[in-house]
Amino acid sequence: MEKILQVKDLELSFHTFAGEVKAIRGVSFDLNKGETLAIVGESGSGKSVTTKSIMRLLPESSSEFKNGEILFNGNDLTKLSDSQMQKIRGKEISMIFQDPMTSLNPTMPIGKQVMEPILKHQKVSKAKAKEVCVDLLRMVGIPNPETRIKMYPHQFSGGQRQRIVIAIALACNPKILIADEPTTALDVTIQAQILELMKDIQKKVDTSIIFITHDLGVVANVADRVAVMYGGRIVEVGTVDEIFYNPQHPYTWGLLSSMPSMDLAEEKLYAIPGTPPDLLNPPVGDAFALRSEYALQIDMEQAPPMFKVSDTHYAATWLLHPNAPQVDPPKTIIERMKTFRGSRYYEQATGGDA
Amino acid sequence: MVKYIGKRLIYMFLTMFLIATATFFLMQTLPGSPIASYNKLNQTQRAIVEKKYGIDKPKPVQYAIYMKNLAKGDLGTSFVFKGKSVNDLLASRVKPSFILGAQAMVFGTIIGILLGMLAALKQNTIWDYGSTFLAILGVSIPSFVFAALLQYWVATQWHLLPVGLWNDGWKSSILPSIALAMGPLALSARFIRTEMIEVLGSDYITLAKAKGANGFEIAFKHALRNALIPLVTVLGPVAAGIVTGSLVVEQIFAIPGIGEQFVSSIMTNDFATIMGTTLFFSALLIIIIFIVDLLYGIIDPRIRLSGGKG
Numbered sequence: 001m002e003k004i005l006q007v008k009d010l011e012l013s014f015h016t017f018a019g020e021v022k023a024i025r026g027v028s029f030d031l032n033k034g035e036t037l038a039i040v041g042e043s044g045s046g047k048s049v050t051t052k053s054i055m056r057l058l059p060e061s062s063s064e065f066k067n068g069e070i071l072f073n074g075n076d077l078t079k080l081s082d083s084q085m086q087k088i089r090g091k092e093i094s095m096i097f098q099d100p101m102t103s104l105n106p107t108m109p110i111g112k113q114v115m116e117p118i119l120k121h122q123k124v125s126k127a128k129a130k131e132v133c134v135d136l137l138r139m140v141g142i143p144n145p146e147t148r149i150k151m152y153p154h155q156f157s158g159g160q161r162q163r164i165v166i167a168i169a170l171a172c173n174p175k176i177l178i179a180d181e182p183t184t185a186l187d188v189t190i191q192a193q194i195l196e197l198m199k200d201i202q203k204k205v206d207t208s209i210i211f212i213t214h215d216l217g218v219v220a221n222v223a224d225r226v227a228v229m230y231g232g233r234i235v236e237v238g239t240v241d242e243i244f245y246n247p248q249h250p251y252t253w254g255l256l257s258s259m260p261s262m263d264l265a266e267e268k269l270y271a272i273p274g275t276p277p278d279l280l281n282p283p284v285g286d287a288f289a290l291r292s293e294y295a296l297q298i299d300m301e302q303a304p305p306m307f308k309v310s311d312t313h314y315a316a317t318w319l320l321h322p323n324a325p326q327v328d329p330p331k332t333i334i335e336r337m338k339t340f341r342g343s344r345y346y347e348q349a350t351g352g353d354a
Numbered sequence: 355m356v357k358y359i360g361k362r363l364i365y366m367f368l369t370m371f372l373i374a375t376a377t378f379f380l381m382q383t384l385p386g387s388p389i390a391s392y393n394k395l396n397q398t399q400r401a402i403v404e405k406k407y408g409i410d411k412p413k414p415v416q417y418a419i420y421m422k423n424l425a426k427g428d429l430g431t432s433f434v435f436k437g438k439s440v441n442d443l444l445a446s447r448v449k450p451s452f453i454l455g456a457q458a459m460v461f462g463t464i465i466g467i468l469l470g471m472l473a474a475l476k477q478n479t480i481w482d483y484g485s486t487f488l489a490i491l492g493v494s495i496p497s498f499v500f501a502a503l504l505q506y507w508v509a510t511q512w513h514l515l516p517v518g519l520w521n522d523g524w525k526s527s528i529l530p531s532i533a534l535a536m537g538p539l540a541l542s543a544r545f546i547r548t549e550m551i552e553v554l555g556s557d558y559i560t561l562a563k564a565k566g567a568n569g570f571e572i573a574f575k576h577a578l579r580n581a582l583i584p585l586v587t588v589l590g591p592v593a594a595g596i597v598t599g600s601l602v603v604e605q606i607f608a609i610p611g612i613g614e615q616f617v618s619s620i621m622t623n624d625f626a627t628i629m630g631t632t633l634f635f636s637a638l639l640i641i642i643i644f645i646v647d648l649l650y651g652i653i654d655p656r657i658r659l660s661g662g663k664g
Binding site for chain 2: 090154168169
């Protein structure tokens with residue numbers, strides 16, 4: 001598969017009054033053409049920062065690339081000048097933000113906001129741009145776009161505003177669409193509509209999507225592959241099936257266990273104990289070790305490398321080391337693994353001889 | 355919208371009526387008399403003069419007469435300038451004051467906005483500190499000090515512009531306009547800086563960046579209009595500052611404007627002129643505040659639409 005974006009060993013720090021916050025500590029991943037990659041993780045795990053750094057939208061005065069590269073079209077995005085970045089933003093890579101209530105300019109008609117990237121990046125007349133704008137708004141499901149382009153954001157509902165934001169992001173048929181928790185601020189029915197819309201659009205315009213979320217239900221719905229982030233690192237990456245049915249990292253186990261399940265209605269909902277690591281003084285070894293009941297001595301001393309589980313599935317946990325003791329994941333995870341061909345708990349559907 | 359404007363106009367008239375009444379009765383408590391050599395006159399002479407100007411009648415009657423004339427737009431006759439009506443007196447002096455005020459307002463707010471934007475865009479750099487320093491100077495130093503400094507350096511030391519008076523065309527207006535503009539300049543610079551910093555941190559600015567907009571487009575197309583909204587609110591008081599500032603600045607530059615007229619009429623106890631000028635200034639302020647409120651709606655579509663139905 002063609003790799004459209006490669007992030008290699010990315011390290012990024014914020015300079016704050018308290019000191020240097022190492023928000024991203026060596027993140028590597030690839031984005032293939034036409035796929036949806038979900039990045040999941042709790043607040044502060046670095047998922048938003050990673051994608052904002054791809055777009056170079058972080059404040060230049062306080063953030064700094066320490067290491068690594070972001071390769072797109074043969075260019076390292078961390079090294080491009082501002083004006084070179086401006087030609088990529090909105091045209092090659094565009095972004096959908098979390099809160100549609102605040103991400104549109106309140107004093108500008110929405111038509112003008114949708115037309116802006118078209119006029120900026122494509123050599124078209126205003127009339128043509130308006131035509132494209134109306135088509136886009138119709139595609140994202142805004143009724144009567146011809147008359148509504150003159151209206152202001154406050155005259156639209158939250159779901160409609162997110163549709164408009166999506167129209168803006170799609171205006172120039174970007175190669176990569178970054179969606180930063182696009183449904184978090186919406187209510188559940190609207191969430192489902194927006195997710196459907198994004199899936200439809202991906203089929204129509206064949207763009208690659210990086211989808212950031214902390215909602216595993218959403219991940220199962222939209223993603224092809226999943227990267228799990230924790231403490232500024234990717235701890236596990238694989239296809240949706242691999243992450244959901246054959247997870248290897250204790251943090252992924254925790255995440256999946258804390259997902260409410262319909263089948264186990266009477267059971268108490270699991271919560272991962274403790275709090276995320278302080279990235280001002282990041283832990284030496286595995287950042288999750290202090291919260292993990294499966295932590296080994298080496299987890300405290302040395303950060304685990306990525307161990308290969310399959311060609312598409314990697315996890316950074318010492319438990320995968322050949323010399324590591326065999327541990328059993330939580331019961332709910334074993335239940336999941338039983339259905340996954342290739343996992344060590346796999347049972348034939350006939351219920352046979354495991 | 356029409357209903358809203360109508361309601362506002364009624365309130366404006368009510369305000370003017372209250373101001374006129376209050377000023378009229380406050381004037382009566384002022385010590386002294388407009389008749390310069392009051393003490394040298396004997397009883398009969400006083401009676402003749404007082405009858406001539408109508409100040410022999412009881413106060414309520416005087417008030418009724420004044421309000422009746424005011425309703426017709428007649429501000430009365432000056433006590434000091436023989437036979438000249440206050441209307442004529444003001445009319446001849448409106449032009450210089452208006453030119454100064456308008457120039458100071460436009461120059462002050464535009465430069466102030468630009469300085470504030472510069473400070474916000476280059477936050478915590480030498481540009482920011484420089485413009486903040488200027489703004490603090492502008493707020494804390496009274497306009498007459500600027501006036502005197504400008505006169506000293508620009509006029510008497512460098513001989514670039516006239517030191518005062520209103521006889522050299524537009525050139526005469528430059529120094530007093532600058533002196534007057536310092537207040538509004540400083541105020542708008544402070545306001546825009548604060549507001550700009552907040553707006554630049556908002557999501558829609560990040561979205562504009564994500565569209566590929568450059569620094570200029572972000573500052574002027576996206577941020578400025580939103581940052582202007584709170585500034586419009588203080589433009590009313592800014593205009594008031596210009597009006598009061600002009601009282602002193604016109605005096606310093608010896609410009610035959612309304613402010614100068616106002617000061618000298620107070621010196622000579624010229625009741626009718628004091629009343630007339632006060633009412634004129636009040637009317638001006640009320641109208642400016644009204645315009646500012648309308649401007650608000652033009653800049654912020656959210657206000658325009660909700661106000662439109664009211």
